[in-house]
Amino acid sequence: MPLEAVALLLDAIGIGGPVWALTGWAIGLLLGLAHEVADTPGAVAMLPQMPRLAFALIVLGGLWCCLWQRPWRRWGLVPMAAGMLLTLAAPLPDLLVTGDGKHLAVIDRDGKPWLLRDRAGDFVRSMMAENAGFDGDPPPLAAYPKARCSWDSCVADLGSSGRTLLALRSGQRVDWTELVRACAAADILVSDRRLPRACKARWLTLDPPRLAETGGLAIHSGEGRVETVAERLGKLPWAVP
Numbered sequence: 001m002p003l004e005a006v007a008l009l010l011d012a013i014g015i016g017g018p019v020w021a022l023t024g025w026a027i028g029l030l031l032g033l034a035h036e037v038a039d040t041p042g043a044v045a046m047l048p049q050m051p052r053l054a055f056a057l058i059v060l061g062g063l064w065c066c067l068w069q070r071p072w073r074r075w076g077l078v079p080m081a082a083g084m085l086l087t088l089a090a091p092l093p094d095l096l097v098t099g100d101g102k103h104l105a106v107i108d109r110d111g112k113p114w115l116l117r118d119r120a121g122d123f124v125r126s127m128m129a130e131n132a133g134f135d136g137d138p139p140p141l142a143a144y145p146k147a148r149c150s151w152d153s154c155v156a157d158l159g160s161s162g163r164t165l166l167a168l169r170s171g172q173r174v175d176w177t178e179l180v181r182a183c184a185a186a187d188i189l190v191s192d193r194r195l196p197r198a199c200k201a202r203w204l205t206l207d208p209p210r211l212a213e214t215g216g217l218a219i220h221s222g223e224g225r226v227e228t229v230a231e232r233l234g235k236l237p238w239a240v241p
Contacts, residue, residue, distance in 0.1 A: 003022050004023050005218065006019050007020045007107060015092075035120070049084055050087040051087070052084040053083075054084070054086035054087045055083065055084030057079040057082050057086070058079070058083035061078065061082075061083065062080060063076070092107050092111055092132060093219055093220050093227070094106070094158040094159040094219055094220040094221040095107065095158060095217075096113065096217070096218055096219075097206060097211075097217045097219070098124070098216050098229055099166055099214075099215040100192055100208075100218045102117070102210050103116060104190055105131075106144060106156050107159075108146075108159075109159065110131055112134055112136075112143040113131075113132040114138065114140065114156075115138055115145070116167050117169060125138055131218070141167075151168075151172070152168065152169065152172055152174060153166060153168050153169060153174075154166075154188070155167075156184075160223045163187035164186050164188070165188045165189060165190070166187070166201065167189075168191040168192070169189070169192075174194065179195075179196070180198045180199050183195070183199040183200055183205070184202070186198065186202065187203045187221070188201055188204045188206070189205045189206065189207075189208075189217065190206045192207075193207065194209065204219070214227030215228055215233070216228070216229045217229070225231060225233070
């Protein structure tokens, strides 16, 4: 910063070039140091989205530590530690579904997301990995040991809940009788195309009309709990009823 200030002053008389060269060298040194620290093993850890209570505890604890100068400022570390523990203990969803129903990820017990579509783009892959707290490239659902996939669909077992997922992944016409039978045998059904009314899963059916109401979803099948984007956005102060 001092080099930048001197360079700007010297620019007024046209001799700031050498100082700008030193400024560039100093910035390069800082960037090199930042990259070196970031590449250190354990410098970055991927975590799933933290609960709101955990976020609030960490923020309040940080404010307490920063605003006070007396010894009791250290008590702010207690809510910060509690927030971190809550974040680590937060359960992962069994299934992540995008708002259009085209992409989904089955999350196994180790927190690895398995993608429905092998050719999902980089944005979808990174979004699914981040929401699962997974540091890597998500593998295809067809390679998941608890899934059976064809060109048109995938059937997968979700976690320890024993629930079954049926996900459609092609636009090809499927025999009506077989489709209705497959829907009835699944606990959760996800499709990016509109389904006939007779095609209903035992617990949750997600097709474009339903997804238009919910947006993206995080499904905890073992707890029977579903978190939706629409529900979360609806709680914001500026949300339209």
